[in-house]
Amino acid sequence: MNKEYILDSLTEMIPNPKCELNYNSDYTLLIAILLSAQTLDKNVNKITPILFSKYPTLEDLKNAELSELERIIHPLGLSKNKSKSIKNLATVLIEKYDGKIPTSRKELSTLPGVGNKTSGVYLVEYHNQNFLPVDTHIKRVSYRLGLTKEEDSVDKIEETLTKTFKTNLAILHQRLVLFGRYTCTSKNPKCEACKFNKKCILTK
Numbered sequence: 216m217n218k219e220y221i222l223d224s225l226t227e228m229i230p231n232p233k234c235e236l237n238y239n240s241d242y243t244l245l246i247a248i249l250l251s252a253q254t255l256d257k258n259v260n261k262i263t264p265i266l267f268s269k270y271p272t273l274e275d276l277k278n279a280e281l282s283e284l285e286r287i288i289h290p291l292g293l294s295k296n297k298s299k300s301i302k303n304l305a306t307v308l309i310e311k312y313d314g315k316i317p318t319s320r321k322e323l324s325t326l327p328g329v330g331n332k333t334s335g336v337y338l339v340e341y342h343n344q345n346f347l348p349v350d351t352h353i354k355r356v357s358y359r360l361g362l363t364k365e366e367d368s369v370d371k372i373e374e375t376l377t378k379t380f381k382t383n384l385a386i387l388h389q390r391l392v393l394f395g396r397y398t399c400t401s402k403n404p405k406c407e408a409c410k411f412n413k414k415c416i417l418t419k
């Protein structure tokens with residue numbers, strides 16, 4: 216499949232892609248992304264209003280009791296690690312960055328709880344930067360569309376997709392995530408409703 220067909224088909228299937236995490240500022244988005252590890256966005260959206268009404272500022276999060284953070288975050292899983300990361304992240308942002316979130320992916324990736332994927336997702340969503348961070352959906356979809364190999368690492372996949380598509384990666388990222396989440400699902404993909412039916416690796 217050529218890249219124009221892939222881009223046109225994704226645009227037709229998902230005309231108005233939108234991040235499904237709720238947020239109202241840069242750091243509430245960054246923390247929501249951090250909390251979304253190994254859980255669903257809709258679960259994060261139930262917890263963040265509770266978290267940010269109790270701790271509305273970075274300063275509040277920096278001074279929070281870890282045990283109380285853990286209690287609030289517990290339904291999302293990995294609550295020990297996530298609580299520590301949020302408290303440490305708030306501390307570093309205040310003490311080293313004057314409460315501002317860096318906009319360089321390299322710098323952002325070094326912050327507590329923020330790896331290469333989280334930083335990419337944040338910069339794509341909040342700053343529309345030209346990245347294509349790879350999650351489990353994008354990994355699966357890229358392989359099925361014949362763009363990457365099944366054994367490729369996420370770094371290799373991002374490199375390949377970036378070289379292939381080059382521009383407008385932020386919106387492509389959103390489309391690929393939503394396509395993988397709702398159509399090209401891991402089990403029982405909805406091939407009959409898919410523009411790539413009879414063309415992708417699983418169906419041709």
Ligand code: SF4
Nearest residue numbers: 399404406409412415
């Ligand atoms: S036809 Fe099915 S497996 Fe192939 S890309 Fe579409 S949803 Fe995925």
